[in-house]
Amino acid sequence: FLLVGPPGTGKSMIAQALSLHLPSVTEEIQVVHNPENPERPLIQVKQRDEVLVEQNRLAGAEGDLIDPKEAPINVAERLGYKCVHCGTYSSPSDRMCPKCNRAKAASQGNVGNPFGDLLGGIFEVTFAQLSGRDRVTTTRQQFGKEEVVVYERAGEMIRVLDQKALEKRREVEKESPRKVLIPITRRPFVLATGASETELLGDVRHDPYGGHPQLGTQPYDRVVAGAIHEAHQGVLFIDELPQLGHLQRFILTAMQEKRFPISGRNPQSAGASVKVEAVPCDFIFVGACNIQDLPHILSPLRSRITGAGYEILVETxxxxxxxxxxxxxxxxxxxxxxxxxxxxxxxxxxxxxxxxxxxxxxxxxxxxxxxxxxxxxxxxxxxxxxxxxxxxxxxxxxxxxxxxxxxxxxSIEDQIRERYGSYSAGVGTDMSSSQREASPYHYWNEHKADDVQGYQ
Incomplete structure (x- = not known):
């Protein structure tokens, strides 16, 4: 749709109302790591039912969160939640116990050392830091059977992974790493400004380590969707459409193909070599402009709108x-x-x-x-x-x-006419004598209630 009309006539409201009548989105778009060619991540489209099943599976692999006081005492001590000296619970980020001001973890580095009384105070904190853990593996009896249980740090809480959760996590780890590019819970209405190609068409973020497998961030995890992709199965609204300039051609291509690649827009960035092909972008396009801006809309884009939609002059x-x-x-x-x-x-x-x-x-x-x-x-x-x-x-x-x-x-024009009699007379009051001499029109002699420009 192309909505044409004066400013303030509700063109954006019409586009939002259109999005309210669309059915709920049914597809989630994920970008998947390509082990054979990491610079060319793959796209996977999943239906709503598949997304719900995957979310339930991932929820089971995350385990349960418990309070540190509910965990076994030795586990809480080894994870750094409980002080071994006074038994006070505190955040694992606190290296010293806030109550007794001693290192929370037990240090075994000075046992049997004749100089332990001298060196203990210096190295106690260091040994305690080294003895702290992020993960503790133990066993427990469950329904008469012994099973492996893993306790992990999770901020101020402790995550518990039982046998089933560990098996589900192993299944998840076997899959190719992926990132949700367009979530299933997105809004059906996207307002795009076209301020840059990145905002409209997507981008690949820069990585100072060049995507190194150990130090950097993998290319698939740096892909950013554009507005045309976020509007998939929804409405893409662009106000002041002529201001897009050459970007109108990309809108035309996306409308025709219903797919548009995402690549790095900065040639000096590490993301310049990354490209994701055939990212879905099947949207309803609604552009808006004023009457005087119609000549600045590309003819192919108007032809596409006329062939598949409507050009509407908004009622005033x-x-x-x-x-x-x-x-x-x-x-x-x-x-x-x-x-x-x-x-x-x-x-x-x-x-x-x-x-x-x-x-x-x-x-x-x-x-x-x-x-x-x-x-x-x-x-x-x-x-x-x-x-x-x-x-x-x-x-x-x-x-x-x-x-x-x-x-x-x-309006300010009406206020000027009311005070000075005409717009030209108002302009003349702000001119210096030299500006009046150089002006093609004698503003200081203006006395008629008109806006005639030029010599009299």
Whole structure:
């Protein structure tokens, strides 16, 4: 879709409303490590049912979290949660016990050493750090059978892995490493600004270690999805479409192929050699622009929109009926609720807003018996009236507040004409004598209520 119309007529709201009528997304996109060619990660698309099964399997492989006080005493001591001297529990990141100020782990380095009383205080902390562990393996009796149990550090908690969890973890470790690129829980509406190619088309992050298997980050884990990929099975909305410039061609390609590769955009980055082929991006495209910007939209893109969609000129007015007046009153209530700082409006105040919408429909769009749909400007009028009411400590927005808000919310051009008689006369007041001499128009002699440019 291509939505064309003046600013503030609700083009983005139309796109959001469209996304609400789409079915829920059914696919999750994962990028998988390619052991044969790490610089060319693979794409795997999973359905919702497969994702739920995988999540349950991974949840079973993660084990259970318990409080350190619930773990066996020797396990809590060996993991660094419990002090061996006074029995106080604390964070494993604390090397010294906060109660007795001694190293929490027992040090065996000075046993039998005749100089232990001299060197013990120096090396006690070091030996204690070396004796601390991140993982402890032990056994326990379960239903009359002995099974292996692994206790791991998990922040302030302890993770317990029983026999079943260990078996599931081994199964997971056998699979190729992967990363969820587009989650199944994503929103169906994506607003893209097109500020850069990275934001729109995706990128591969830089790795200072060049993707070294031991030191660096693998290429698959550095892939970042773009807005066109995040909008898969949803709506991609781009406001001010002509501002994209040459990026419009990439939008056209993505719309045609429904797949678009992700590669490193910075040629000096370690991600420049990484490329992920055929990343799905099947979306509904909604572009918006103003009437004067139509010539800046690429012809092939407009042809694609016309061939598979619609070009829509957004309405700026609606008929002045009781139903539409009620909708406009609802809009006033919504703007007040969104602002959260201005008081509610009285019935008379809403009536003045409706009359102002009727006046603007005639003044701006030359429509009789109509109400303006330039909602952004009407919203500014409501907030201006609300600010006046707050200043006067009024509990509600009265009709007089709206009338004064109309004057406050008028455009700067109207304010200049009201004060100086015309826009040209207002410009002339800010000019120096030398600027007036060089000007093609004698602004200081301007006295007519017009904006005629050039010599007189």
């Amino acid at each position: 007015t609606m008929p002045d009926t009781d139903a539409n007046r009620a909708r406009l009153a609802q809009f006033v209530a919504q703007e007040i609720a969104v602002d959260k700082r201005i008081p509610p409006a009285s019935r008379d105040a809403v009536g003045v807003v409706i009359e102002e919408a009727r006046r603007r429909a005639k003044a701006l769009d030359n429509k009789d018996k109509a109400l303006s749909l330039r909602l952004r400007e009407l919203g500014g009028l409501i907030r201006s009236a609300g600010d006046i009411a707050v200043t006067e400590q009024s509990k509600v927005i009265e009709a007089d507040h709206v009338r004064r808000g109309v004057k406050v919310a008028q």
